[in-house]
Amino acid sequence: xxxxxxxxxxxxxxxxxxxxxxxxxxxxxxxxxxxxxxxxxxxxxxxxxxxxxxxxxxxxxxxxxxxxxxxxxxxxxxxxxxxxxxxxxxxxxxxxxxxxxxxxxxxxxxxxxxxxxxxxxxxxxxxxxxxxxxxxxxxxxxxxxxxxxxxxxxxxxxxxxxxxxxxxxxxxxxxxxxxxxxxxxxxxxxxxxxxxxxxxxxxxxxxxxxxx
Numbered sequence: 001x002x003x004x005x006x007x008x009x010x011x012x013x014x015x016x017x018x019x020x021x022x023x024x025x026x027x028x029x030x031x032x033x034x035x036x037x038x039x040x041x042x043x044x045x046x047x048x049x050x051x052x053x054x055x056x057x058x059x060x061x062x063x064x065x066x067x068x069x070x071x072x073x074x075x076x077x078x079x080x081x082x083x084x085x086x087x088x089x090x091x092x093x094x095x096x097x098x099x100x101x102x103x104x105x106x107x108x109x110x111x112x113x114x115x116x117x118x119x120x121x122x123x124x125x126x127x128x129x130x131x132x133x134x135x136x137x138x139x140x141x142x143x144x145x146x147x148x149x150x151x152x153x154x155x156x157x158x159x160x161x162x163x164x165x166x167x168x169x170x171x172x173x174x175x176x177x178x179x180x181x182x183x184x185x186x187x188x189x190x191x192x193x194x195x196x197x198x199x200x201x202x203x204x205x206x207x208x209x210x211x212x
Contacts, residue, residue: 052081
């Protein structure tokens with residue numbers, strides 16, 4: 001009902017189980033799948049993984065919703081290929097904005113889970129799982145790209161990163177796109193993980209000094 005109330009959105013399918021969600025994604029080719037973590041038959045994380053791994057569904061983005069905003073769910077959901085993560089008590093207007101954000105190709109994380117994501121990543125093994133960004137590729141980044149990645153890892157959006165470094169928002173966006181290409185990252189969430197796993201950013205470390 002909420003999505004249908006938005007003039008720029010339409011519901012093209014429903015699913016009651018994880019397997020139905022995967023089948024619906026293949027049949028409907030929605031721009032965005034709003035995925036519940038806890039579902040019968042196949043949980044939302046595994047369903048997200050199957051959607052993200054399907055080359056035919058490369059343009060389908062997944063926004064994960066859950067009642068539990070714990071780090072036990074954040075990292076697996078993002079690892080599986082989710083482009084966004086929100087808790088169910090998110091206000092209606094914020095949920096619609098989140099769908100728009102994910103549909104536009106940006107990654108989105110709730111503020112609480114973002115902090116836990118960073119803390120959780122710092123406790124993960126040094127070697128990232130296959131399929132994610134490879135920290136060793138950070139050597140291919142320029143100094144400016146590393147500065148931008150550091151700010152992205154600290155949760156800044158393109159406009160905020162641009163202001164901190166004395167760049168235009170378009171230039172910052174271009175840097176982010178190039179960084180994602182060099183790291184093989186699906187979205188900004190994976191950039192956060194790559195930055196912390198590689199040691200480029202550590203707990204309590206200040207970001208790049210603002211431009212003068």
